[in-house]
Amino acid sequence: MLRLENCRIMNGDYAVEADLEIAAGACVAVIGPSGAGKSTLVEAVAGFLPVTRGRILWNGADLTSQPPGKRPVAMLFQDGNLFPHLTVAQNVALGLHANLRLSEAEWSQVGAALERVGLGGMGTRKPAALSGGQQSRVALARVLVQGRDILLLDEPFAALGPALKAEMLDLVSDLARESGATVLMVSHDPNDARRIADQVVLVAEGRAHPPQATAELLDNPPPALQAYLGTA
Amino acid sequence: MVAALILGTLGAVALRAEAGTGFGASDWAALRFTLTQAGLSALLSVGLAIPAARALARRRFTGRSLLIALLGAPFILPVIVAILGLLAVFGRAGWLSSLLGMFGLEPVQIYGLHGVVLAHVFFNLPLATRLILQGWQEIPAERFRLAAQLDAGPLAMWRLLEGPMLRRGAPGALAVVFAICLSSFAVALTLGGGPKATTIELAIYQAFRFDFDLGRAALLSGLQLLLTGAAALVALRVSAGEGFGAGLDRAVRRWDGQSALARSLDGFWIVLSAAFLLLPLAAIVLAGLPGILSLKASVWQAAGNSILVAALSTVILLGLALPMAAAAAAGRAGLTELSGILGLAASPLVIGTGLFILIYPIADPFALALPVTALVNAVMALPFAMRILVPRAREVLGRYGRLSLSLDMQGWAFVRRVYLPRMRAQTGFAAGLAAALSMGDLGVVALFADPDFATLPLQIYRLMGAYRMEAAAGAALLLLLLSMGAFWILDRGGRWHAEA
Numbered sequence: 001m002l003r004l005e006n007c008r009i010m011n012g013d014y015a016v017e018a019d020l021e022i023a024a025g026a027c028v029a030v031i032g033p034s035g036a037g038k039s040t041l042v043e044a045v046a047g048f049l050p051v052t053r054g055r056i057l058w059n060g061a062d063l064t065s066q067p068p069g070k071r072p073v074a075m076l077f078q079d080g081n082l083f084p085h086l087t088v089a090q091n092v093a094l095g096l097h098a099n100l101r102l103s104e105a106e107w108s109q110v111g112a113a114l115e116r117v118g119l120g121g122m123g124t125r126k127p128a129a130l131s132g133g134q135q136s137r138v139a140l141a142r143v144l145v146q147g148r149d150i151l152l153l154d155e156p157f158a159a160l161g162p163a164l165k166a167e168m169l170d171l172v173s174d175l176a177r178e179s180g181a182t183v184l185m186v187s188h189d190p191n192d193a194r195r196i197a198d199q200v201v202l203v204a205e206g207r208a209h210p211p212q213a214t215a216e217l218l219d220n221p222p223p224a225l226q227a228y229l230g231t232a
Numbered sequence: 233m234v235a236a237l238i239l240g241t242l243g244a245v246a247l248r249a250e251a252g253t254g255f256g257a258s259d260w261a262a263l264r265f266t267l268t269q270a271g272l273s274a275l276l277s278v279g280l281a282i283p284a285a286r287a288l289a290r291r292r293f294t295g296r297s298l299l300i301a302l303l304g305a306p307f308i309l310p311v312i313v314a315i316l317g318l319l320a321v322f323g324r325a326g327w328l329s330s331l332l333g334m335f336g337l338e339p340v341q342i343y344g345l346h347g348v349v350l351a352h353v354f355f356n357l358p359l360a361t362r363l364i365l366q367g368w369q370e371i372p373a374e375r376f377r378l379a380a381q382l383d384a385g386p387l388a389m390w391r392l393l394e395g396p397m398l399r400r401g402a403p404g405a406l407a408v409v410f411a412i413c414l415s416s417f418a419v420a421l422t423l424g425g426g427p428k429a430t431t432i433e434l435a436i437y438q439a440f441r442f443d444f445d446l447g448r449a450a451l452l453s454g455l456q457l458l459l460t461g462a463a464a465l466v467a468l469r470v471s472a473g474e475g476f477g478a479g480l481d482r483a484v485r486r487w488d489g490q491s492a493l494a495r496s497l498d499g500f501w502i503v504l505s506a507a508f509l510l511l512p513l514a515a516i517v518l519a520g521l522p523g524i525l526s527l528k529a530s531v532w533q534a535a536g537n538s539i540l541v542a543a544l545s546t547v548i549l550l551g552l553a554l555p556m557a558a559a560a561a562a563g564r565a566g567l568t569e570l571s572g573i574l575g576l577a578a579s580p581l582v583i584g585t586g587l588f589i590l591i592y593p594i595a596d597p598f599a600l601a602l603p604v605t606a607l608v609n610a611v612m613a614l615p616f617a618m619r620i621l622v623p624r625a626r627e628v629l630g631r632y633g634r635l636s637l638s639l640d641m642q643g644w645a646f647v648r649r650v651y652l653p654r655m656r657a658q659t660g661f662a663a664g665l666a667a668a669l670s671m672g673d674l675g676v677v678a679l680f681a682d683p684d685f686a687t688l689p690l691q692i693y694r695l696m697g698a699y700r701m702e703a704a705a706g707a708a709l710l711l712l713l714l715s716m717g718a719f720w721i722l723d724r725g726g727r728w729h730a731e732a
Contacts, residue, residue, distance in 0.1 A: 046377075046381065047380075047487075048377055048380070048487075067380065067383075067487055067490070068377070068380040068381050068383075068487055069380055069381060069382060069383025069384070069487070070383065073381075074381070075377075075381050077374045077377065077378065078374075079374065080372050080374030080375055080378065081374075081378065083375070083378075083392055085396045086392075094382050094384075094388075094392075095382065098379070098382045098383055098384035098385065098388035098392070099384075099385065099387050099388045099391070100388070100391065
């Protein structure tokens with residue numbers, strides 16, 4: 001269980017407050033108006049933004065003061081998820097050892113992950129030789145070998161077309177179900193939430209609200225969400 | 233016109249050079265020394281700049297942006313002032329020697345190859361640090377997050393981010409510093425000398441001043457031109473940034489390098505580079521204070537000449553650069569690049585030699601020392617001015633060009649109502665650089681000045697030659713104040729009430 005206990009997160013000159021729990025294995029969408037602090041919330045969980053009050057706990061263990069690389073967290077960013085000078089396989093291998101010293105068995109693990117995301121045999125290519133969708137798959141393969149408990153998505157598929165984005169979301173959903181990972185996905189599109197998320201965390205007016213069942217929340221939106229969705 | 237000036241003088245040099253008698257042993261020695269010192273200076277400057285830039289890139293501390301701004305200062309620092317400062321710190325009677333003396337050690341020897349290299353590192357370490365820091369800053373913030381997220385240690389950071397960045401950026405920095413050091417004159421004049429430590433520039437000067445052997449001076453100029461031209465071409469090909477970029481003081485949040493060892497190493501490099509930069513400056517202020525109140529009339533007269541030269545040079549520069557920037561922005565991109573190459577390649581002494589050869593049959597070159605110095609200084613400042621002006625000119629034309637056309641505002645009206653007002657801040661900055669560079673220049677004036685005429689840098693050099701170090705230090709402090717003051721006034725004037 002991921003618990004944000006009475007948290008206050010500073011991002012420059014504005015703050016987001018959160019006091020909520022997310023069940024292990026859940027797939028949760030984080031939605032809300034732009035600038036409300038959706039990214040701020042997940043960046044605090046990843047350890048990129050300091051928590052000035054409260055604690056972040058995973059299964060009872062306090063993560064608050066741990067550096068990003070030591071947390072049980074894997075994260076995909078809006079862009080810049082791959083290193084352009086490394087091959088596809090090397091980019092995936094970073095998830096096992098950032099210094100790229102892998103054993104034979106680990107390299108085959110990398111190969112298997114690439115197979116799983118549908119990129120078998122493409123390990124020796126450079127990211128520039130791949131399409132946008134394929135690049136997203138490489139990043140997902142790395143998340144797969146990282147094998148972390150929590151997966152954070154900060155709109156990594158925003159630049160893809162609707163069909164491709166749906167395909168990637170389904171892949172994320174499948175991978176998370178196979179590994180039992182807890183997913184927190186930032187999105188500005190309610191349809192993304194409906195597609196794969198069981199629950200939604202609404203971030204508005206400096207507050208991250210506790211998760212609510214997706215359909216329930218989107219069908220009966222509270223005023224803050226109504227204003228955002230434009231369904232007054 | 234600039235090309236005509238540069239190419240014309242080169243033509244004069246070439247014609248004259250044919251009368252020469254080929255290279256002697258001392259000329260080859262000058263070539264070897266020029267290459268050796270430039271190579272060493274480039275390697276040391278960039279080698280030291282890498283850890284310093286790395287420390288600046290990943291640490292945040294009070295005074296950080298001030299220190300980064302100070303890294304730009306040596307660019308407009310008069311060479312002769314810096315040399316006096318370096319002498320006060322590293323010279324025979326300097327601070328370092330006194331310190332060593334307390335432990336019974338020999339004083340350090342600053343004259344010769346290592347003195348020349350030391351001075352070049354003083355000038356170019358800050359430049360190289362800025363160039364390489366720019367490389368670090370251009371690594372997108374997401375990459376640092378991704379690396380932190382993957383728990384990358386120092387080796388992995390190197391392999392993922394720093395190595396690739398340096399492989400792209402370091403050759404450019406090396407080439408730029410190498411090209412700059414090739415045409416070193418004032419440093420070699422004061423700290424080098426002797427058959428073992430003479431650069432080609434210095435050899436041109438000696439052939440000219442001591443032997444009045446115009447043929448040999450011309451031949452050496454041709455050699456220098458080949459060398460610097462080749463180096464400038466390489467430098468412009470391999471270098472991407474120019475170290476003038478804004479936002480260098482922006483601190484990217486980092487998660488790596490948090491170990492005690494990394495922290496203390498970074499601290500060590502920051503303190504070391506700041507001390508290397510600031511101690512000679514502090515030394516010149518301390519040494520100059522007693523002397524500045526009792527300056528001779530000849531120094532004040534030289535200062536007056538320097539102000540005249542700087543003012544004239546700034547006017548010439550703006551007259552050249554503003555129309556050229558507009559032309560370059562209007563699509564003649566080759567123009568900018570050409571002026572960049574010529575500016576880096578043509579050394580003041582080569583152009584000076586050419587001008588001398590051209591003027592000599594018609595008029596007395598020594599009588600024209602002041603305007604010639606101003607002209608050559610303006611041409612030397614031109615590539616820097618273009619780098620400052622062209623991007624803004626492009627912006628102004630792109631943004632207001634069509635609007636002005638639709639208002640039927642063309643020609644002079646556009647220049648006066650739109651172009652010049654919108655360019656004001658950049659014009660002030662470029663003018664400030666030009667004035668400061670000209671004020672502190674000790675190059676072509678050494679060729680043209682007769683004993684009755686001097687600019688302030690030349691007068692300081694003469695005082696040093698007469699071992700009147702206190703008077704020299706006082707005059708150097710005055711020159712420092714004049715250069716920095718001219719830069720500050722012009723740069724400020726440009727930005728005064730200039731709306732973004």
